[in-house]
Amino acid sequence: MLENKIYKISILGPQACGKGTQAEFLSDKLKIPAISVGQILREELKKGSTVSEKIKEEMNAGGLVSNAIINLIVKKRLTQSDAAKGFIFDGFPRIRIQAKSLATLTALTHVIVIEISDAEALSRLSGRRTCSKCGKVYHLKFSPPKLADICDDDNEKLIIRTDDTPEIIHERLKIYHAETEEVIEFYEQQGIVIHVNGEQSIDAVKEEMFRKLKLNS
Numbered sequence: 001m002l003e004n005k006i007y008k009i010s011i012l013g014p015q016a017c018g019k020g021t022q023a024e025f026l027s028d029k030l031k032i033p034a035i036s037v038g039q040i041l042r043e044e045l046k047k048g049s050t051v052s053e054k055i056k057e058e059m060n061a062g063g064l065v066s067n068a069i070i071n072l073i074v075k076k077r078l079t080q081s082d083a084a085k086g087f088i089f090d091g092f093p094r095i096r097i098q099a100k101s102l103a104t105l106t107a108l109t110h111v112i113v114i115e116i117s118d119a120e121a122l123s124r125l126s127g128r129r130t131c132s133k134c135g136k137v138y139h140l141k142f143s144p145p146k147l148a149d150i151c152d153d154d155n156e157k158l159i160i161r162t163d164d165t166p167e168i169i170h171e172r173l174k175i176y177h178a179e180t181e182e183v184i185e186f187y188e189q190q191g192i193v194i195h196v197n198g199e200q201s202i203d204a205v206k207e208e209m210f211r212k213l214k215l216n217s
């Protein structure tokens with residue numbers, strides 16, 4: 001039964017494969033939090049904390065934020081009470097060392113890999129817009145806001161993320177192929193990886209993912 005089962009999921013895949021959207025569907029279905037490390041980092045930047053300058057430099061260059069910071073963020077987030085009954089990571093772990101340090105905290109039950117080509121990632125990212133306040137993500141073509149450049153939820157202005165420019169996107173895709181595919185291999189060896197075709201409609205991706213997780217949609 002769904003209620004008795006603990007799901008500790010990580011959703012991986014190239015930039016703009018739809019990780020965040022699908023993580024929200026799973027979060028609603030399973031009543032466990034979706035945790036986006038990228039979003040936590042962006043919130044940290046807004047706070048202007050002592051580490052924020054370092055985080056900003058690393059993120060704006062399209063590189064990964066240092067492990068010490070990431071591990072601290074993840075550890076802190078997992079101790080919050082809502083994560084006690086499971087969680088869904090969106091875009092973590094991205095490198096092998098993060099997977100190993102996560103294993104010292106908890107064991108994942110499923111790793112979902114949403115697959116799209118680099119060409120598809122580039123075309124999707126060029127239309128992406130993000131709310132400057134709440135972080136909600138829109139796409140000019142696929143999921144536009146009701147009013148141009150304005151967030152449906154809080155009327156704040158939508159922005160293009162500084163790491164969504166073509167050069168930076170190339171850098172992020174390079175890191176994905178070099179590093180994150182190694183992480184997927186690490187979990188393949190544990191037999192917990194589920195591959196989903198990300199080049200379908202949002203609903204079709206959701207259905208394939210739910211079916212492979214043996215959940216009713």
Ligand code: AMP
Pocket residue numbers: 015037038039041058059060062063064065066070090091092093094095098163172
């Ligand atoms: P995302 O919102 O998942 O696309 O992440 C945006 C940026 O945040 C990435 O390009 C990295 O600079 C940083 N970031 C997010 N997750 C991680 C992670 N697990 N490890 C290191 N850096 C990360």
